[in-house]
Amino acid sequence: MTIVARFEIELTRYLDADGAALGELPAFASNRETLVELYRWMVLARTFDQKAIALQRTGRLGTYASSLGQEGVSVGLAHAMRPEDVLLPSFREHGAQLLRGVTPKELLQYWGGDERGSNFAVPRQDFPVCIPVGSHAPHAAGAALAFKLRGEPRAAVAVFGDGATSKGDVYEAMNVAGAWQLPIVFVATNNQWAISVPRNAQTAAATLAQKAIGAGLEGRQVDGNDVIAVRQVIGEALDKARSGGSATLIEALTYRLADHTTADDASRYRDDDEVAKHWKQEPVARLRSHLTTAHSWSKAEEEALIEACAAQVEQATDAYLAEPPEPPEAMFDHLYAELPSALAAQRDAALAETPE
Amino acid sequence: MTIVARFEIELTRYLDADGAALGELPAFASNRETLVELYRWMVLARTFDQKAIALQRTGRLGTYASSLGQEGVSVGLAHAMRPEDVLLPSFREHGAQLLRGVTPKELLQYWGGDERGSNFAVPRQDFPVCIPVGSHAPHAAGAALAFKLRGEPRAAVAVFGDGATSKGDVYEAMNVAGAWQLPIVFVATNNQWAISVPRNAQTAAATLAQKAIGAGLEGRQVDGNDVIAVRQVIGEALDKARSGGSATLIEALTYRLADHTTADDASRYRDDDEVAKHWKQEPVARLRSHLTTAHSWSKAEEEALIEACAAQVEQATDAYLAEPPEPPEAMFDHLYAELPSALAAQRDAALAETPE
Amino acid sequence: MTTSSESTQAAAQAVECTLVEGVNLALARALQDDPTVVILGEDVGIDGGVFRATQSLIGRFDESRVRDTPLSEALIGGLPIGLAAMGLRPVAEIQFMGFIYPVIDQLVNHASRMRTRTRGRLSCPLVIRAPYGGGVHAPEHHSESMEAMFTHIPGIRVVIPSSPAKAYGLLLAAIRDPDPVVFLEPKRIYRAVRETVVDDGRALALDHCFVTREGSDVTLIGWGAALSEVMDAAETLATDGVEAEVIDVATLKLLDFETIAASVEKTGRCVIVHEAPVSGGFGAEIAARLAGAGLVNLLAPIERVAGWDTIMPLPRLEDRYMPSAGRVVAAARRVMEYS
Amino acid sequence: MTTSSESTQAAAQAVECTLVEGVNLALARALQDDPTVVILGEDVGIDGGVFRATQSLIGRFDESRVRDTPLSEALIGGLPIGLAAMGLRPVAEIQFMGFIYPVIDQLVNHASRMRTRTRGRLSCPLVIRAPYGGGVHAPEHHSESMEAMFTHIPGIRVVIPSSPAKAYGLLLAAIRDPDPVVFLEPKRIYRAVRETVVDDGRALALDHCFVTREGSDVTLIGWGAALSEVMDAAETLATDGVEAEVIDVATLKLLDFETIAASVEKTGRCVIVHEAPVSGGFGAEIAARLAGAGLVNLLAPIERVAGWDTIMPLPRLEDRYMPSAGRVVAAARRVMEYS
Numbered sequence A, B: 001m002t003i004v005a006r007f008e009i010e011l012t013r014y015l016d017a018d019g020a021a022l023g024e025l026p027a028f029a030s031n032r033e034t035l036v037e038l039y040r041w042m043v044l045a046r047t048f049d050q051k052a053i054a055l056q057r058t059g060r061l062g063t064y065a066s067s068l069g070q071e072g073v074s075v076g077l078a079h080a081m082r083p084e085d086v087l088l089p090s091f092r093e094h095g096a097q098l099l100r101g102v103t104p105k106e107l108l109q110y111w112g113g114d115e116r117g118s119n120f121a122v123p124r125q126d127f128p129v130c131i132p133v134g135s136h137a138p139h140a141a142g143a144a145l146a147f148k149l150r151g152e153p154r155a156a157v158a159v160f161g162d163g164a165t166s167k168g169d170v171y172e173a174m175n176v177a178g179a180w181q182l183p184i185v186f187v188a189t190n191n192q193w194a195i196s197v198p199r200n201a202q203t204a205a206a207t208l209a210q211k212a213i214g215a216g217l218e219g220r221q222v223d224g225n226d227v228i229a230v231r232q233v234i235g236e237a238l239d240k241a242r243s244g245g246s247a248t249l250i251e252a253l254t255y256r257l258a259d260h261t262t263a264d265d266a267s268r269y270r271d272d273d274e275v276a277k278h279w280k281q282e283p284v285a286r287l288r289s290h291l292t293t294a295h296s297w298s299k300a301e302e303e304a305l306i307e308a309c310a311a312q313v314e315q316a317t318d319a320y321l322a323e324p325p326e327p328p329e330a331m332f333d334h335l336y337a338e339l340p341s342a343l344a345a346q347r348d349a350a351l352a353e354t355p356e
Numbered sequence C, D: 001m002t003t004s005s006e007s008t009q010a011a012a013q014a015v016e017c018t019l020v021e022g023v024n025l026a027l028a029r030a031l032q033d034d035p036t037v038v039i040l041g042e043d044v045g046i047d048g049g050v051f052r053a054t055q056s057l058i059g060r061f062d063e064s065r066v067r068d069t070p071l072s073e074a075l076i077g078g079l080p081i082g083l084a085a086m087g088l089r090p091v092a093e094i095q096f097m098g099f100i101y102p103v104i105d106q107l108v109n110h111a112s113r114m115r116t117r118t119r120g121r122l123s124c125p126l127v128i129r130a131p132y133g134g135g136v137h138a139p140e141h142h143s144e145s146m147e148a149m150f151t152h153i154p155g156i157r158v159v160i161p162s163s164p165a166k167a168y169g170l171l172l173a174a175i176r177d178p179d180p181v182v183f184l185e186p187k188r189i190y191r192a193v194r195e196t197v198v199d200d201g202r203a204l205a206l207d208h209c210f211v212t213r214e215g216s217d218v219t220l221i222g223w224g225a226a227l228s229e230v231m232d233a234a235e236t237l238a239t240d241g242v243e244a245e246v247i248d249v250a251t252l253k254l255l256d257f258e259t260i261a262a263s264v265e266k267t268g269r270c271v272i273v274h275e276a277p278v279s280g281g282f283g284a285e286i287a288a289r290l291a292g293a294g295l296v297n298l299l300a301p302i303e304r305v306a307g308w309d310t311i312m313p314l315p316r317l318e319d320r321y322m323p324s325a326g327r328v329v330a331a332a333r334r335v336m337e338y339s
């Protein structure tokens, strides 16, 4: 009997639930402007979220997946990225997408059922939202391989949920990332639920971070409601990735405060008590407390920020609602690089039809 | 920074490469008869292997996957099983299949291209050989769940290679085995190669056993060329499984001394030196040495055993070669429980055709 | 057409129910009557399934028999094979057809052929259920109709109900069938109509097409949700004096071609309707059989009205993709006027 | 029919080669001419592929461009999407078609629609290669023909060569195509014949059927390895005075139906041949198109000669599964005699 390998999983947290520093903060966190920036994106994400739900409730948006309570992960990870890195988001990373430059109008278009919403004007190489859970993890491996082959110091960041960590394709992608030392950061946003299936029914693994071990990657846990910790840990993983040091899996511990989507009713399967408990940990209030205490964030600043975010989202909503749908030929025009002659007749037939 | 989880991987070995005990042996290994039994099955497996290759070379068998050098794993694991356990073999576990009661004739039929070879007369519930690598791992989860639901003290044993540990379905099966505490032993026969891809190109994980960690299972390494160690470690895992203690992944370290299959030429991608080195570790000679030294295994016994195995395989070969092919209606007769009327005409057409 | 009930329990109860409730009734009946039945899938337990197909099962039956799986579709395809080979009757749910593709590997390579490859020693009496199809303005990947990928797999059956009673009777038949069945549920009509379902444990026959409207002028063929457009089209045509015969294929594999051929031989004209992309859709198989059958009375080309060969659009263009009753009527008129 | 060469390097060289060597030549040419081409798959590196399709590439090109992957087919389906979206041209090998099923998820849900869903912002110029088909007495799961699962997927192309020169020219076209292509190689004829291939970097046109024999009595349609039975059948029929026109479909999706329709309109008779199970095979799509085309000169039912709707048997019964030239001849005679 010999021990042939040993592993450990580390958790990083800087702020307690009330926003008090637990010890020394990373350097960037002494900069008020940086923290306000992080805070602003979280508030924008939350504002967007509320608006999207309201639009859905009134029949002006499709099924929507709220990111309420998870803004710390989403904003923290995107803030650590460089523009030339590439984001591969799940369907709940609105905060990250916004920070990367996807406009609120584009997001509304996507969730409103219009493909133009994924034709981002700004992060031209970011991937569209991935609905089939975890199936974008292999794309991250491909994107990262492209960067590596071209010698570009860029990284791919793939974000998925706790449920996604049960998927074989996610494992396969992590495994090749290790084998080929690919510049990737895998972020498992552990919000404790996959629709009605709780984290502990998903896997017997004590942490999700340890799913890295079998792939030969480093795995770390971070308090996902502490945006400073997320920013720091993802930043370290990105630096490692960009400098040839392979991929990392980061489990970000957070909580889905909302229903799974607007089509879900979470009260069917979880207690209000549990939700109430997690409201005390949530990332926006936590950073606000910290800003207030440590950086004298004022009520006036708070109000101005909230107003600015609301106005931005309102404007995007108006633009979204004003946009007429694409013509039906769009179905054909983007199917292949050129419309094949074999499909010309179908396109004509589709155009000839008058909707009922 | 807090450490939230720690893991270690243990390697078990009792005999050194020359068959000398490295310390105290498990109790069963003091029984000469048991050791001779293990030895006999390994010799039979190797004898069968040589015959199968000879038949393939002379056009009387299809492509065949040799188990040369891996008999310790195959025989050791099957020896630890009870008849009512269920084996889910890869395509290289002839030793395990023979020990379980699959006849050499059935094996030849299967590899000779006759489905009757998988209609085992004896281990009626054992699964047929699995060719799509790793795809039988989820079946093991299903079989184990069946045992658990019925309260039967049985276990499923799924065997696959180092290459298979890169497959997502294998991971998904291990993960559910942990989540549901299923009575399974997963055996990863690490023979260092997946056709031309070496173990280290398959994954950056330091051991394959650690692939258990992300699934919340125990993972162990065993010297697969030490059949005593294999027998012991699999036995422990089976006991645990049958008594409700969940699944285990066991990485058995061994070496594929032969080409990948009769269709392969391993000299294209690996050095003779490496192969020669591994011949010094192989399991049959190792146990023979141990038997000779510790249990006065005699030359006469050895010769008798070799002759008996050869005779058994020869007889099976004759029976295999004498068997006429099934009639073409077999294609239809076993497709559904009853031949659907929709297919009756096709069956008639198939029968009407005279082969060219 | 019914097969004799295997049900031993509980007096027959007539319930007004929707299609998804019909599915739920059949699942409950199967769990009740057959201790080997096990339900599994994502969110099938306490949540009762995202469409409520498994609602309340976990309260009524032992929770070991109604199991939430991890989020692992390859597993949901493979695990039931092990269960079935060991004598149980698993009914696995894939939450939406858009996530069913990892199951194909297990269906083609294992479930469909366990019986063949072991010459009957082991078999796979399993059911894979999945909601499918468009028209409900669902998110991306939630609206496709890919039944034709399954109808090409030898050794399995593919069944699609078009009404609450058919959902009940065909699902019971699928669960009792000794071989693998892919059971696709048209979610657009999950709650579209209510109909009386007698919960008496009677299965409907598989491998059988239903004639849901008789007529002598043209045969309209469809399945699943598209059958409602087909029936609407038949009503419209009737106002013009064209009497359409309507066939609900119900079991796509194994196809009851006799019923179809007899109808088309009678009417001489045929329009096949499905939501899936036209190229390589299951309509092609029906048309090809008709084209090969040497019908003496075929009076017009066989038309297919189907989805375009495009990606299923997101909701804002979805209506321009779905085959409408208007398109069916237009096609029927074309074949009526053909000469 | 060729498209103009994009090749800038190396003078054209005429080589006598087999189909698999044609594949190898095209891969080498693509690696040479286009620095964005990357080859990946299991054993494609030092081993040169289990059929030697990638032989010697790793010696001639940087090994970062010819990559052995881990044994992970879902990954081999998904990773090229990331490469392609970031501007590379991946050519991924699936070792045998029997292991291609995990790729379907990625093809349907991502590769085929990356362009559509991003309205052209990102695209997927990738090729998935796989040997397929029976007749070589291979182990279980190594002999199936499931091309019809792919021809139903909108947004991709499916290409199958039937000769060394077509393998070379069509594979180059597939690699240069800006959209995803599934390229299926009929392994039964990997080494069946040699033909002169001019390694000049000229691609053949996709979406184009080849008329490989002219005739006026009956149209025989096939692709891949089955084309050799079709050509044999045509020769046999010729000895009876029946002149068959033979069409090699080559690109199944997108289908060049004009060439097929023109031929059948001319001959009035048609037999479609493929190894895949008949039900839902790609032959159904061709037959359905013909049945819907309103040809004025159709003189007989459209026959399909194909694999049975059974599991592909292990080698000892394999010959009883494969559609033989004899079956093609018999079908052609039936349609000739039909009245």
Ligand SMILES: Cc1ncc(C[n+]2csc(CCOP(=O)(O)OP(=O)(O)O)c2C)c(N)n1
Residues within 6 Å of the ligand: A090, A092, A131, A132, A133, A134, A160, A161, A162, A163, A164, A165, A191, A193, A194, A195, A256, A260, C042, C071, C073, C095, C099
């Ligand atoms: C492959 C796949 N299976 C099932 C679904 C349906 N589904 C959508 S979200 C979800 C749960 C996802 O859980 P998790 O990964 O934890 O992400 P979260 O929703 O919590 O952000 C499921 C099952 C899907 N979208 N994709």
Ligand SMILES: Cc1ncc(C[n+]2csc(CCOP(=O)(O)OP(=O)(O)O)c2C)c(N)n1
Residues within 6 Å of the ligand: B090, B092, B131, B132, B133, B134, B160, B161, B162, B163, B164, B165, B191, B193, B194, B195, B256, B260, D042, D071, D073, D095, D099
């Ligand atoms: C899913 C799948 N992919 C590819 C193959 C082709 N193939 C057969 S064996 C093999 C290598 C298997 O390696 P390993 O798992 O280490 O088992 P070993 O052959 O060494 O026993 C490959 C790639 C296959 N059979 N199944």
Ligand SMILES: [Mg+2]
Residues within 6 Å of the ligand: A161, A162, A163, A189, A190, A191, A192, A193, A194, A195
């Ligand atoms: Mg979650």
Ligand SMILES: [Mg+2]
Residues within 6 Å of the ligand: B161, B162, B163, B189, B190, B191, B192, B193, B194, B195
């Ligand atoms: Mg191996």
